[in-house]
Amino acid sequence: MVDDLSTGHADAVPDGCKFVEADIASAAGELLAERFDGVLHFAAKSLVGESMEQPQKYWQGNVVTSLRLLDAMREHGTPRLVFSSTAATYGEPEASPITEDLPTRPTNTYGATKLAIDHAITSYATAHGIGAVSLRYFNVAGAHGAFGERHAVETHLIPIVLQVALGQREQVQIFGEDWPTADGTCVRDYIHVTDLADAHLLALENATSGQHRIYNLGNGTGFSVKQVIDTCREVTGHPIPAAVAPRRAGDPATLVASSRRARDELGWQPQRADLGVIVGDAWEFTRARHAS
Numbered sequence: 001m002v003d004d005l006s007t008g009h010a011d012a013v014p015d016g017c018k019f020v021e022a023d024i025a026s027a028a029g030e031l032l033a034e035r036f037d038g039v040l041h042f043a044a045k046s047l048v049g050e051s052m053e054q055p056q057k058y059w060q061g062n063v064v065t066s067l068r069l070l071d072a073m074r075e076h077g078t079p080r081l082v083f084s085s086t087a088a089t090y091g092e093p094e095a096s097p098i099t100e101d102l103p104t105r106p107t108n109t110y111g112a113t114k115l116a117i118d119h120a121i122t123s124y125a126t127a128h129g130i131g132a133v134s135l136r137y138f139n140v141a142g143a144h145g146a147f148g149e150r151h152a153v154e155t156h157l158i159p160i161v162l163q164v165a166l167g168q169r170e171q172v173q174i175f176g177e178d179w180p181t182a183d184g185t186c187v188r189d190y191i192h193v194t195d196l197a198d199a200h201l202l203a204l205e206n207a208t209s210g211q212h213r214i215y216n217l218g219n220g221t222g223f224s225v226k227q228v229i230d231t232c233r234e235v236t237g238h239p240i241p242a243a244v245a246p247r248r249a250g251d252p253a254t255l256v257a258s259s260r261r262a263r264d265e266l267g268w269q270p271q272r273a274d275l276g277v278i279v280g281d282a283w284e285f286t287r288a289r290h291a292s
């Protein structure tokens with residue numbers, strides 16, 4: 001959830017794991033020459049709006065680098081991969097909640113690049129015996145104690161709304177009020193980062209040689225932008241002014257997950273599904289960071 005793992009987050013790596021900071025575009029081969037039990041591949045450009053304006057950053061930065069990583073894994077016989085895929089691979093879904101067997105028709109470049117990587121992983125897993133799992137994140141939020149969202153340029157809804165609560169911004173912009181949803185604002189499925197982390201460990205444990213399995217990770221409940229802002233008002237006790245702005249390019253109207261497959265096959269049990277809990281943890285993190 002952090003853009004910059006080099007600023008202190010290496011300390012959070014559990015025993016038996018190694019934190020490596022490197023430019024995978026150039027160094028994956030050398031890195032994996034040391035024997036690794038598996039790779040958790042989080043690195044990506046992940047801003048929907050930016051991906052529409054600067055697609056080259058996404059095709060080069062996401063796809064080309066991931067192919068280099070896959071080649072290094074093949075070359076050095078690294079057996080397992082857990083990849084951060086995304087709800088954006090589905091685009092505007094034809095049914096809700098979204099199951100993994102629905103068509104993948106991304107509406108933005110970010111989602112298209114993640115889908116391309118998913119396809120490459122399937123080929124490499126099948127041909128080279130890698131045990132691979134793609135986790136399709138819906139909207140990750142919340143915080144785990146001192147670990148939370150600290151993007152260099154903030155574009156995500158909950159951190160922005162909490163910055164308004166703190167007085168760091170005057171208001172939050174609602175990107176469109178004319179979507180085909182109950183209140184006209186976009187609906188998303190928010191998942192706590194700690195639940196997301198738990199799913200990664202389960203994925204690593206369950207990765208099976210030669211197979212690429214795909215799991216959606218969400219709570220199965222959608223919240224509109226207006227509902228998120230209202231929850232933030234309740235949790236923080238601040239009024240949080242909001243204004244309607246034009247739609248953001250590339251946004252689907254509604255993204256809600258079915259995570260039945262992750263529950264059934266991985267035994268994943270989200271513990272912090274309540275939006276008030278998710279916002280509450282994000283608020284604690286944001287306040288503590290502001291105070292320090």
Ligand SMILES: O=c1ccn([C@@H]2O[C@H](COP(=O)(O)OP(=O)(O)O[C@H]3O[C@H](CO)[C@H](O)[C@H](O)[C@H]3O)[C@@H](O)[C@H]2O)c(=O)[nH]1
Nearest residue numbers: 046048086087088155156157160173174175186225248251
């Ligand atoms: O200031 C803002 C920021 C966001 N939104 C809206 O709030 C919703 C959530 O937006 P986020 O930017 O927080 O999250 P996204 O749904 O765009 O993005 C998330 O889902 C994407 C896939 O769709 C990617 O995986 C991405 O990395 C992940 O954060 C969207 O409808 C967006 O239009 C606003 O109205 N105002």
